[in-house]
Amino acid sequence: MKIVILAGGSGTRLFPLSRADYPKQFLKISDDTSYLQKTAGRFLGMVKARDIVV
Template sequence: MLYALILAGGKGTRLYPLSRSDTPKQFLKVVNNKSFLVNTVERIKPLVETSNIYVVTNRDYVDKIKEELPDIPHENIFIEPANKETPY
């Protein structure tokens, strides 16, 4: 049985000016009019059952994640306790 963990909590500051805090890179629609997040889930769905896909995000993006990924169980969306951001 396979599981997938998608990290989608970053602010996307390194992709500035395309991404901003209100629209970080995981929500950008650069390819095929779907966000990076949706494209990622669609790529792994043939390999991983939807019930085994988990997403880690920050408090600011929970509603947007739920909107973009309605098939992912809400209990599979985790809120990170503190945003650490990867250092440059």
């Protein structure tokens, strides 16, 4: 099984925190882990890291 994580956009929903140069998936809001890292981490118990595609 492959896990596909959709990550992209123009950075307008969380402006001014997220911008086109620093999109939401790279933000570290509550701790030292980005949204993208947290999302991938949730799937690591189900699949191997090589089966996660961003």
